[in-house]
Amino acid sequence: MxxxxxxxxxxxxxxxxxxxxxxxxxxxxxxxDKTAPTVRAEQGLIQAVTxxxxxxxxxxxxxxxxxxxDALGKFLPDDDRPNAGVxxxxxxxxxxxxxxxxxxxxxxxxxAENWQHLAKPYRRYAAGxxxxxxxxxxxxxxxxxxxxxxxxxxxxxxxxxxICLIARKGLTAAGLSDEQVSIKxxxxxxxxxxxxxxxxxxxxxxxxxxxxxxKLDRLGLEGVTALLGDGRKxxxxxxxxxxxxxxxxxxxxxxFSTAGRETRADTLTxxxxxxxxxxxxxxxxxxxxxxxxxxxxxxxxxxxxVFDPGIVRGLEYYTxxxxxxELNIQVQDEKGRPVQFGAVGGGGRYDDLMTRFTxxxxxxxxxxxxxxRLVSALQAAGQTIEAPAPLxxxxxxxxxxTDHSFxxxxxVRQAGISTEVYVGTSGMKAQMKHADxxxxxxxxxxxxxxxxxxxxxxxxxxxxxxxxxxxxxxxxWAEERPGQVTVPADDMVKTLQEMWDGNQA
RNA sequence: GCCGUCGUAGCUCAGUUGGUUAGAGCGCCAGAUUGUGGCUCUGGAGGUCCUCCGUUCAAUUCGGAGCGACGGUACCA
Numbered sequence: 395m396x397x398x399x400x401x402x403x404x405x406x407x408x409x410x411x412x413x414x415x416x417x418x419x420x421x422x423x424x425x426x427d428k429t430a431p432t433v434r435a436e437q438g439l440i441q442a443v444t445x446x447x448x449x450x451x452x453x454x455x456x457x458x459x460x461x462x463x464d465a466l467g468k469f470l471p472d473d474d475r476p477n478a479g480v481x482x483x484x485x486x487x488x489x490x491x492x493x494x495x496x497x498x499x500x501x502x503x504x505x506a507e508n509w510q511h512l513a514k515p516y517r518r519y520a521a522g523x524x525x526x527x528x529x530x531x532x533x534x535x536x537x538x539x540x541x542x543x544x545x546x547x548x549x550x551x552x553x554x555x556x557i558c559l560i561a562r563k564g565l566t567a568a569g570l571s572d573e574q575v576s577i578k579x580x581x582x583x584x585x586x587x588x589x590x591x592x593x594x595x596x597x598x599x600x601x602x603x604x605x606x607x608x609k610l611d612r613l614g615l616e617g618v619t620a621l622l623g624d625g626r627k628x629x630x631x632x633x634x635x636x637x638x639x640x641x642x643x644x645x646x647x648x649x650f651s652t653a654g655r656e657t658r659a660d661t662l663t664x665x666x667x668x669x670x671x672x673x674x675x676x677x678x679x680x681x682x683x684x685x686x687x688x689x690x691x692x693x694x695x696x697x698x699x700v701f702d703p704g705i706v707r708g709l710e711y712y713t714x715x716x717x718x719x720e721l722n723i724q725v726q727d728e729k730g731r732p733v734q735f736g737a738v739g740g741g742g743r744y745d746d747l748m749t750r751f752t753x754x755x756x757x758x759x760x761x762x763x764x765x766x767r768l769v770s771a772l773q774a775a776g777q778t779i780e781a782p783a784p785l786x787x788x789x790x791x792x793x794x795x796t797d798h799s800f801x802x803x804x805x806v807r808q809a810g811i812s813t814e815v816y817v818g819t820s821g822m823k824a825q826m827k828h829a830d831x832x833x834x835x836x837x838x839x840x841x842x843x844x845x846x847x848x849x850x851x852x853x854x855x856x857x858x859x860x861x862x863x864x865x866x867x868x869x870x871w872a873e874e875r876p877g878q879v880t881v882p883a884d885d886m887v888k889t890l891q892e893m894w895d896g897n898q899a
Numbered sequence: 900g901c902c903g904u905c906g907u908a909g910c911u912c913a914g915u916u917g918g919u920u921a922g923a924g925c926g927c928c929a930g931a932u933u934g935u936g937g938c939u940c941u942g943g944a945g946g947u948c949c950u951c952c953g954u955u956c957a958a959u960u961c962g963g964a965g966c967g968a969c970g971g972u973a974c975c976a
Contacts (some may be wrong), residue, residue, distance in 0.1 A: 405949090418949085418967095419909095420967090421967095423967075440968080468974085479975090480976095495976065496976065499976080526975080526976085527900080528974080528975065529974090534975085551975080582921095605974090634972090634973070708975085708976060710976055711976070747924085747960090750976095772911075789934095789935095791934065820929095821929095821934090822934055823932080823934090823935065823936080824929090824936060825935090825936095826935050826936045827935095827936055828936090829936075830936040830937090831936085837935085837936090839934075839935075841934060842934095843934085850935090851935095852933070853936090855936070858935090858936065858937085859936080859937085861937090862936075862937040862938085865937070865938080866937090866938060866939095867938080867940070868932090868937095871935095871936090871937065871938075872932085872935080875935075878935085
């Protein structure tokens with residue numbers, strides 16, 4: 395029997411001996427590390443928003459990161475391109491699984507699976523990462539957090555209105571002011587009616603029309619008109635093929651999209667004139683009227699909830715009301731140019747999403763925040779990020795007595811102050827430097843002298859930071875020992891607390 | 900996906916008209932400093948010059964392809 399295992403494989407090329415390759419330390423494309431300030435801000439935000447959801451009786455639901463690909467809907471990967479759009483892999487039983495790309499599809503799967511156990515209407519919230527296997531861009535990543543609230547099992551416009559209400563409440567709870575938040579609302583039924591009246595029936599053509607209308611705020615009437623017609627050439631010379639509508643069709647479509655007025659009542663009147671004569675249009679208008687009545691009764695300012703026929707949103711699964719949360723914030727970039735914030739969240743009614751599980755439509759409506767985008771919006775709005783908790787550093791001057799430092803640190807922690815014991819191996823100077831860089835407000839120094847006397851030396855690092863700016867000679871610096879005291883070990887916690895309070899004053 | 904710019908130390912960047920050992924500033928580590936953050940001085944570590952293929956006696960440098968970053972545009976459940 396031939397044993398091939400002892401044969402040498404092809405000898406490596408006789409090049410100069412290479413050093414072992416070092417791996418480039420970098421996160422995968424489109425994935426980012428979130429450092430402490432961002433994590434703190436995002437966690438604070440999610441806490442504030444989900445508290446609102448909880449007040450409205452929504453329950454948390456965490457579903458798994460992976461779903462079977464067919465449960466995710468029409469974006470399931472095919473064999474040729476198993477990772478188109480989603481991150482997918484094949485399980486042992488050859489089933490395709492994919493990471494969720496939003497929280498809505500998993501909710502539909504969960505609700506269908508547990509339908510008989512759920513009290514309907516079922517309302518839940520979810521916060522967590524979602525993954526999209528697309529080319530990343532500025533402010534766009536392949537992993538990002540969304541925070542959702544949905545109501546399944548009600549086709550009542552009151553459910554849509556409540557979703558809009560908590561979207562707004564969530565944003566204000568996150569720290570935005572009443573004037574900064576605006577929920578813009580449209581209804582896909584009105585769009586369908588418009589397309590029907592304009593005699594646009596080809597599905598592909600419909601899609602192009604909707605995409606064009608979605609760009610109204612960015613490209614303006616002229617650009618959208620071009621996209622509805624033959625097409626448009628952008629600044630880079632790239633040509634986008636248009637929907638090839640006739641001028642009359644374009645007129646019909648744009649008459650709808652530009653029917654927005656100052657108040658909801660005026661907009662409803664204008665829309666009545668455009669699509670009121672169409673059956674589906676009339677149905678959509680009735681839903682908006684019901685929402686309007688609730689908003690008005692609850693006494694929110696007029697700008698809080700706006701009917702805007704220019705809103706299109708996601709193109710595939712929305713069936714009725716759609717909405718977007720927009721921020722009225724004036725921001726400038728480094729070059730002083732005004733920055734337009736896109737929507738920080740959106741949602742709508744998706745009555746058909748569960749059909750593939752249940753065989754019949756189940757009404758559902760929901761909303762989703764982009765967590766990271768909202769955090770950067772808050773920062774732009776001047777919301778300060780929570781400062782990290784105060785920190786004390788306990789030095790270890792003699793490795794044999796590390797336990798002593800650990801015991802002291804435990805006493806400080808019990809008083810509620812975060813405490814780090816130096817666990818490196820460098821000398822005192824490096825430890826002080828470390829304490830400084832960790833932004834500790836105080837260092838606890840325990841050497842042989844302190845141990846024998848049952849004392850500790852506490853140095854006020856914050857004070858030293860201020861003094862350092864005025865001292866330039868080494869001698870003075872060495873003599874200064876700013877805010878340094880030696881106290882009995884039993885007074886350590888009290889001294890630290892007073893030092894912190896004093897520094898805050 | 901398409902167009903453009905770029906890729907040299909941890910960071911910001913010089914430089915090599917193709918030739919011995921590729922540099923600076925900042926940062927990092929250590930010493931001067933006895934048990935003290937900053938300043939100053941001294942020393943040290945750290946590089947497949949993005950990768951591969953080609954041209955060449957010789958490529959970090961020239962050519963091609965790829966990958967990556969950034970910007971614009973498209974798509975975005």
